[in-house]
Amino acid sequence: MMYQQHFGLNDMPYSLTPNTSLYCSLPPHEEALAMLLIAIESGEGVLKVVGEVGTGKTLVCRKLLNEMPDNIKAAYIPNPYLNPDEMRWALAEELRLDLDHSLNQQQLSQVIQKRLIELHEAGSQVVLLLDEAQAIPTEGLEALRLFTNLETERKKLLQLVLFGQPELDQRLARPELRQLRQRISFSCRLRALHAHEVQPYIHHRMQAAGYKGAPVFGSMASRLIYRASRGVPRLVNMICHKTLMLCFGKGSHQASVSQVWKAIRDTEDASLFGLRIGSIS
Structure with a gap:
């Protein structure tokens, strides 16, 4: 220019x-980042960040990716317009799994579960971040919920962080998503300046x-x-x-x-x- x-x-x-090198540490974003990092380190299952269009959700998401502790393996899916099959394959790709695409969905889920267990045994936590989560189809949200059911006696094998517009809260209020809604342990709302x-x-x-x-x-x-x-x-x-x-x-x-x-x-x-x-x- x-x-x-x-x-x-x-x-x-x-x-x-969303350029993190220009990030400005103002209260609305700092509060969200602090909450997310604490909740992730404590092993909470599902986290949610909601904000109006233009309030900086994607910037916070990128900043969070940059500040993850070394023991946390972060997976990031920026495009949520995925059906359950596509969501599983996207997660498998983020987990660096080189798979035969002839696998059926049950086999794919088993391979992902095995990979999550391996990472846990190696001392790593896995966190999946999804941007524009209000656009995830209901079936995709349900597929993600099933993965968050995977756990040891102490921790979840997969943590989920949803970034979305206020419409996400409206989606989660639906009766068919009550199981996912009840698993949200921390949530915050980004405000305007x-x-x-x-x-x-x-x-x-x-x-x-x-x-x-x-x-x-x-x-x-x-x-x-x-x-x-x-x-x-x-x-x-x-x-x-x-x-x-x-x-x-x-x-x-x-x-x-x-x-x-x-x-x-x-x-x-x-x-x-x-x-x-x-x-x-």
Whole structure:
């Protein structure tokens, strides 16, 4: 991006890709990470993280993968649109099992179970992380529940961490999923950023990307971004990215309120003072 050189950046500070090198340790994400790490180390069976679109679930998931203790083998399935057969094969692949695809599902389940026992006996815990879990078909969720039944006298052989939008809670409230719901030992909800957290978040991302100058976004610009984004990190990133483009076009290193306003007007889901931007003339 052309403005990287203008601001002396090594990376894109407001990329929508979940880049853990730009991670900002603000309370909502730190609380979720701390809860997850403690629960995983204690061997709890099923964990759940719910958050609205854009609140950073995938970033927390990636950060958790990076911070897993050495004795924990993490499996990650980013695409949950899988039927039970596909879910078992995806888990087998994450467990580094080189299998003959002529195996039937019962044989595949037995091989996975054997692998989980081997890892446990070698002192490893296995944790399966699933992103966008609200989209997992009911049959897929049931297949996962059956794997979480595998346990020794002290610990589960497979722990499950579900990351999903609020629709995940609605799915789990269904009677046919009550067995899985009852196995959820810890859950947390990612919130949007509070007003006083937005400016530090914006500045941290710039610094993490290599910026060394005075803050680009002042307090008034940051307050405007907070109001328009409702504290949703993804929207904050989109508005800041577009503002930096406008700054580059003007050759400036400070974001003016008018530039932020233009960026807000160009951001589809932004709102201000309770109104859609497009409705404000």
